[in-house]
Amino acid sequence: MTTTGAQRLTSRRADEVIFRRGAVPVTTxxxxxxxAALAVRLPDEGPVLNFCADRYLALVAFAAALSRGQVTLLSADRSAPRLADIARGHGARYALSDTDAVLPVPVIRPDASPGDAGPNPAIPEDAVAAISFTSGSTGEPQPHAKPWGALVSGARAAAQRFRVTGATSILGTVPAQHMYGFETTVMMPLHGGGAGHAGSVFYPSDIAEALALLPAPRLLVTTPLQMRALLGSQVALPAMAGVISATAPLAAELAGEAEVAWGAPVREIYGATEAGSIASRRTLDGEVWEPYPGMRFEIDSGGARVTVPGLPTPVxxxxxxxxxxxxxxRLQGRLADMVKLAGKRASLAGLTRILTGIDGVEDGVFVAPDDLDVNPRARLAAAVVAPRLDAEAVVAALRSKVEPxxxxxPVVMVPALPRDAVGKVSRAAIAALAWKR
Amino acid sequence: MTTTLSLEAEVARLIVDALHLETAPEEIDPAAPLFGDGLGLDSIDALEIALAVSRRYGFQLRSDDERNHRIFASLRALSAHIEKNRAA
Incomplete structure (x- = not known):
């Protein structure tokens, strides 16, 4: 075991505001x-599943567990079946949440009650603070351990990159449990700067109202999908210092519209659940990404790997x-098999295996549209050979096995999969059937 | 309540068109959940529906309270919410 240092729970000054709960500012x-008040209420053993919707409660719950030496399980998918899978599969002893879900472990409601002064504990950098999950190609959630040191250095790098000062108000529209949301809206106030917004916002009018109540400078942490909805619904937003987008590639056109409408630079983060945030760019400046400080990239014919400060092996x-x-x-495209939708990744081959495993399906294949990487509304299509089933029955069967x-x-029902001259399934022919409309 | 029934059909059509669903509008069970086990919609769809509703009916959906779960509980609940909040 190597000797590493330790980092305090937070590096912010005691009197700095690090979060806002509605109009109430919360100091360090x-x-x-x-x-400290929540930590004494926790059971003796973790791991703990944290699915708080309120971002501040998610932070307090994470910090309380961490101060007790317990690992927090973070799932971006907060649906009850997925949470139950993770609780069972990864040994959660209990859950902390402000929302209701019936789980195979006890669910404790955290509260934020002002107690006496609490300590600012030192946490070993190599201690696993959180485990985040990707959906994985077979639908089975894949765990990725996050050592405390990696989370702290990621937060500092992000604050430096986006020039987040102590006074910056940070409004996040992505769940605290998604790696991007966790790093940018939970870890950043602890170790980078800024004050997070506690409430959960999702629709354009939620975002507009929450932003209007926050003091300037305002930073919006969001997704291409929500940017598109914001612009489409034409709600008025107050002046912003910046917009950060991640989870899916942002089309230059949308970024351009947003910069004109909101008068603030739109920057994108490039990252993955396994590695965290690793690079950024201002979308309108072109397709070139600038790595975060301290990242080491290796690019060769076999693919690309990144060595992240605080993570034990290259990702x-x-x-x-x-x-x-x-x-x-520059990104030259994704590996052909991997697709990303709504901030979640899956393998086309894995999805195809699930499809062809359905009772009554003789053959089938998932295909991705050509505009998957630029159209936030893009969906996958499937061509299916199943004489006894219709498209609706196929979707119904898939529903319990893959994320929405x-x-x-569409699902295109065909008598046989179209194949090319050498007998290979023709993606082009299927795409033509699926997206002829 | 003929208004509600015809609005339900209209909203069903709006959802199917906005989301490119396989389901025919008249086949959506007005009482079934739109998300999860029912129609199987996800958060991308929720934003898309919110956008379509704001364009067609001139008001914004919001998620500030418990109501939101009720609004999206079913086609019927969403239609009732639209009926109550639509501009003019």
Missing amino acids: ARFLAEV PLSDRLEWVGEGRF AFLPR
Whole structure:
């Protein structure tokens, strides 16, 4: 075991505001007191499944568990069946949440009650603070351990990159349990800067109202899908200092519209659940990504890997990368089999295996549309050979096995899969059938 | 309540068109959940429906309270919410 250092729970000054619950500002001192008060209420053993919807409660719950030496399980998918899978499969002893779900473990409701002053504990950098999950190609959630040191250095790198000062208000529209949301809206106030917004916001009008109540400078942490909805619904937003987008590629056109409408630079984060955030760019400046400080990329014919400060081994990436000089890179496209929708990844081959495993399905294949990487509304399609079933029955059978984001639209029922001259399934022919409309 | 019935059909059509669903509008069970086990919609769809509703009916959906679960509980609940909040 190597000797590493330790990092305090937070590096913010005691009197700095690190979160806002509605109109109530929460200082570091008050946060630490609330963490200490919750920590004594927790059971003796973790791991703990944290699915709080309120971002501040998610932070307090994470910090209280961490201060007790317990690992937090973070699932971006907060549906009850997925949470139950993770609780069972990864040995959760209990859950902390402000929302209701029936789970195979006890669910404790955290509260934020101001107690006496609390300590700011030192946490070993190599201690696993959280485990985040990707959906994985077979539908089985895949765990990725996050050592405390990696989370802290990621938060500092992000704050530096996006020039987040102590006074920046951070409004997140992505769940605290998604790796991007966790790093940018939960870890950043602890170790980078800024004050997070506690409430959960999702629809355009929620976002507009929450932003209006926050003091400037305001930073919006969101997704291409929500940017599109915001622009489409034409709600008025107050002045912003910046917009950060991740979970899916942002089309330059949408970024351009947003910069004009909101008068703020729109930046994108490139990352993955396994590695966290690793690079960023201002979308309108072009396709070149600038790695976060301290990241080491290796790019060769076998693919790309990144060595992340605080992570024990290099992380393989599911995109093809190309150097463009000065330590910057360009994405040349994803590895053909991997698709990303609604911030979740899956393998087309894995989805196809699930499809062909359905009772009554003789043959079938999932295909991705050509605009998958630029159209936030894009969906997968499937061609299916199943003489006894109709498209609706196929979707119904898939529903219990794959996440909703990956359900095919449309499903094309065919007497046989179209094949090319050498007998290979023709993706082009299926695409033509699926997207002829 | 003929208004509600025809609005339900209209909203069903709106959902199917906005989301490119396989289901025919008249086959959506007005009492079944739109998300999860029912129609199997997800958060992308929720935003898409919110956008379509704001364009067609001139008001914004919001998620500030418990109501939201009720609004999206079913086609019937969503239609009733639209009936109550639509502009003019």
